[in-house]
Amino acid sequence: MLYQIIPVTSYQQNCSLIWCETTNKAALIDPGGESDKLLSIIAEKGLELDKVILTHGHLDHVGGAAIISKQCGVPIIGPHKDDAFWLEWIPGQIEMFNFPPSEIFSPAQWLTEGDKVSVGNISLEVIHCPGHTPGHIVLQNISEKVLFGGDIIFKGSIGRTDFPKGDHDQLISSIKQKLFVLDDETTIIPGHGPTTTIGEEKRSNSFLI
Numbered sequence: 001m002l003y004q005i006i007p008v009t010s011y012q013q014n015c016s017l018i019w020c021e022t023t024n025k026a027a028l029i030d031p032g033g034e035s036d037k038l039l040s041i042i043a044e045k046g047l048e049l050d051k052v053i054l055t056h057g058h059l060d061h062v063g064g065a066a067i068i069s070k071q072c073g074v075p076i077i078g079p080h081k082d083d084a085f086w087l088e089w090i091p092g093q094i095e096m097f098n099f100p101p102s103e104i105f106s107p108a109q110w111l112t113e114g115d116k117v118s119v120g121n122i123s124l125e126v127i128h129c130p131g132h133t134p135g136h137i138v139l140q141n142i143s144e145k146v147l148f149g150g151d152i153i154f155k156g157s158i159g160r161t162d163f164p165k166g167d168h169d170q171l172i173s174s175i176k177q178k179l180f181v182l183d184d185e186t187t188i189i190p191g192h193g194p195t196t197t198i199g200e201e202k203r204s205n206s207f208l209i
Contacts, residue, residue: 001018001019001020001021001122001141001143001144001146002018002019002021003016003017003018003019003146003189004016004017004041005189005195006037006038006041008031008032008033008034008037008038008064009032009033009034009060009063009099011032011060011097011192012192013030013032013033013060013061013191013192014030014189014190014191014192014193015028015029015030015031015032015038015064016028016029016030016148016189017029017038017041017042017047018119018122018148019045019047019119019120019122020119020120020121020122022120022121023048023120023121024046024047024048024120025047025048025050025119025120025122026042026045026047026048026049026050026119026120027049027050027051027052027053027117027119028042028049028052028053028068029052029053029054029055029139029148030053030054030055030061030062030148030150030191031052031061031062031063031064031065031068032059032060032061032062032063032064033060033063033064033099033100034064035064035067035068035071038064038068039068039071039072049068049072049074050074050119050120051074051075051076051077051117051119052065052068052069052074052075052076052077053076053077053078053117053124053139054076054077054078054079054107055078055079055136055137055138055139055148055149055150055151055191056079056083056086056132056133056135056136056137056150056151057079057083057084057085057086057087057133057135058086058093058133058151058163059090059093059094059096059097059099059102060097060099061150061151061191062087062090062102063099063100063102064102065105066102066103066104066105067102067103069105075107075108075109076105076107076108077107077108077109077111077117078107078109078110078111078117078126078137079107079110079111079133079135079136079137080110080111080112080128080130080134080135080136080137081110081112081135082130082133082134082135083133083134083135083136084106084110084135085164085165086133086135087104087105087106087107088104090102090103090104090105091104111126111128111137112126112128112137113126113127113128114126117139122141123141123142123143124139124140124141124148125139125140125141125142126138126139127139127140127178127179128178129150129152129171129174129175129178129179130167130170130171130174131152131159131161131166131167131168131169131170131171131172131173131174131175132150132151132152132159132160132161132163132166132171133151133163133165133166134165134167136150136151136152136159136174137150138150138152138179140182140186145183145185145186145187146186146187146189147179147182147186147187147188147189147198148189149179149188149189149190149191150190150191151190151191151192152171152174152175152179152190153175153179153188153190153196153201153205154190154191154192154193154196155188155190155193155194155195155196155200155201156196156201156204156205156206157193157205157207158171158172158175158205158207158208159171172207172208175208176208179198180198180201180202180208182198183198184197184198184199184202185197185198185199186198188201
């Protein structure tokens with residue numbers, strides 16, 4: 001698996017472009033906006049976009065999903081169905097976050113714990129990690145020890161829980177019970193900011209010690 005982290009929008013959300021070297025199939029994880037920029041990078045690399053994958057329903061992570069899905073004729077996969085209310089409330093999110101217009105949409109498939117998402121020969125395992133939002137999921141590539149973590153955990157920090165249906169205790173439980181059991185060498189690609197590892201956050205994240 002190869003990947004490129006592409007910060008988009010004024011929120012500098014980390015959209016991850018992943019692709020399979022063997023098949024040239026690619027996926028965008030959390031395309032929060034700047035769809036033209038994302039599609040241009042895909043074209044430059046000569047990749048074939050296969051799907052869009054969402055970790056949760058906040059607009060800075062889904063703002064470009066509907067446009068990309070329509071332009072490329074690819075499905076939107078995820079998040080967990082408990083985030084359906086966030087996708088239905090996209091107009092309100094636009095007003096709240098002062099984002100450009102974006103369409104309401106429903107994914108072709110909701111994801112749940114234990115699901116596997118394929119991109120060419122790449123397999124991503126779904127872990128349901130509620131707390132930041134009730135339907136938040138993360139995606140683990142076990143063979144490469146890479147975790148696409150959305151807004152659950154960051155380098156030295158954790159996700160906010162002051163949005164509707166956020167739950168701090170649930171967030172901490174998700175991290176400790178579901179993420180901290182993974183290999184310490186697992187790289188975390190968070191929704192914002194620099195990458196980190198499971199081991200580093202277990203040792204030094206003051207929100208979790």
